[in-house]
Amino acid sequence: MKKSAAFFAFFLVSGSAYAVVPTPTLPAPPPMPAPQIGGVKAAVLLDVNTDQILLDQNGNTSFDPSGLVKLMTAYLLYQAEAQKMVQPGERISVSVDAWHAPGSRMFIQPGLPVTVDQLTHGLLIDGGNDAAIAIAQAVAGSVGGFVDLMNREAAGMGLRQTHFVNPDGMPTPGQRSTAVDMARLARALLVKFPQVAKIAGQASYQYNHITQYNYNPLAGQKDITGLGVGLASADNWDLAVSASKDGRGLVAVILGASSRAVAGTDASAMLHYGFHGWQERQVYPAGAIVAQLKRVDWSPETLSVITPKTIQVVVPKPSQGKVESRFVADPTLQAPLKANTQVGTLDLLWNGKVLKSEPVLAKNAVAKAGWFSRLWHRVRGSL
Known part of the structure; x- marks a missing residue:
């Protein structure tokens, strides 16, 4: 009998072929437990x-x-x-x-x-x-x-x-x-x-x-x-x-x-x-857009947020679960902002646990919008 990762194939018996039977789905093995380091400070x-x-x-x-x-x-x-x-x-x-x-x-x-x-x-x-x-x-x-x-x-x-x-x-x-x-x-x-x-x-x-x-x-x-x-x-x-x-x-x-x-x-x-x-695992390449911020008092109205470098994480084996990201904006953000200015951090999470945080940057510059631009942004947003 030959076993593959996806199915079992059975021998021919009396000239008839038995159907291919899928293997049962087994739960993933638990992650390797961390060693308990005793007797040290x-x-x-x-x-x-x-x-x-x-x-x-x-x-x-x-x-x-x-x-x-x-x-x-x-x-x-x-x-x-x-x-x-x-x-x-x-x-x-x-x-x-x-x-x-x-x-x-x-x-x-x-x-x-x-x-x-x-x-x-x-x-x-x-x-x-x-x-x-x-x-x-x-x-x-x-x-x-x-x-x-x-x-x-x-x-x-x-x-x-x-x-x-x-x-x-x-x-x-x-x-x-x-x-x-x-x-x-x-x-x-x-x-x-x-x-x-x-x-x-x-x-x-x-x-x-x-x-x-x-x-x-x-x-x-x-x-x-x-x-x-x-x-x-x-x-x-x-x-x-x-x-x-x-x-x-x-x-x-x-x-x-x-x-x-x-x-x-x-x-x-x-x-x-x-x-x-x-x-x-690689989560984002360098320059990936991870968030967009919109403010009616900015010109342009939208600020794209990017990764300054390739972002990698290490996650527990086996690879069950999903890496999620959460952008946390700097609460003091104000225009004008230059391109490549740090505008917040990106939290990388595994099953709800923060693995690491990385700084993220403004892709484009934004200036303070004039009164006409602010009015136009509000009108356009209400359409």
């Missing part, structure tokens, strides 16, 4: 392409992010390289402060040659605090100046619950962040500087004849691309892991795990859930 899973939070356990509560601070240090280093302030092959002078940095180290020292690229490896693979101090001084001239840049960049990214005190993540009063903020910082780093994945996912590197191994317990595994590890205190591990598969990227953040191994096991379960329990 916070856990967040974020989809990189869509910026959607797929799993959130205590993700907006502030904690010491410890070594995950280095994600911002790396971001500013890559930004400085893009601005030609430093170059990967450039030799950096190592200060005494960097040499004597406590905690994890790549063992740089004054007088020993080290390049920006080598510091990047030391920062991202074994979380070298000495590398972080040397990078801060090379980019901003001082650690204090670099920390100012870190907080300015965090504010620009909208990381409202994050405040940095140092570039290395050593526990210091006042340094705080959340799992959601760290996930969004990791996403910004991956999106703007994708070259980070070529280094952060490596299992080891060598500097000055010393082989250092990646503290990330998932480093070197298939699809894993980084990103950072931190130890806030004894039995208090933080981990940010990025992974890429079939064109999708995910970031899993764990704060406050009891061990590095536990953090890795939890992050692995989260990544599996993200890749196998969710799928990507």
Whole structure:
């Protein structure tokens, strides 16, 4: 007997063919349940392409992010390289402060040659605090100046619950962040500087004849691309892991795990859930009209609202249900309005739950209508 997706076909018996019988309609299997991450302070899973939070356990509560601070240090280093302030092959002078940095180290020292690229490896693979101090001084001239840049960049990214005190993540009063903020910082780093994945996912590197191994317990595994590890205190591990598969990227953040191994096991379960329990869908192409607003005191009377870019969402598997959209106009909209001005947001919903919100723009400009135009609009509307 041969079975297809649509029907069963039966054997011929005594020269007669039996009728094709449709298969019964079966209910769709339930969506993959989210893993329950126990024994940690916070856990967040974020989809990189869509910026959607797929799993959130205590993700907006502030904690010491410890070594995950280095994600911002790396971001500013890559930004400085893009601005030609430093170059990967450039030799950096190592200060005494960097040499004597406590905690994890790549063992740089004054007088020993080290390049920006080598510091990047030391920062991202074994979380070298000495590398972080040397990078801060090379980019901003001082650690204090670099920390100012870190907080300015965090504010620009909208990381409202994050405040940095140092570039290395050593526990210091006042340094705080959340799992959601760290996930969004990791996403910004991956999106703007994708070259980070070529280094952060490596299992080891060598500097000055010393082989250092990646503290990330998932480093070197298939699809894993980084990103950072931190130890806030004894039995208090933080981990940010990025992974890429079939064109999708995910970031899993764990704060406050009891061990590095536990953090890795939890992050692995989260990544599996993200890749196998969710799928990507395109909802609108760039430039799609999603709403039209009419006002008699506008000229022209109609304002078309468009998407500035392709809008994608990830939805639970199996793909049962419908993605719906809801335009929310800016309540303060007034003419005149220029084309490409943001006029509101578009909520994308799955079974009534908001998956994400995207800004939407005016396709055309509108001006204030004169008295004759307003009168004509009213007359035409009454016909």
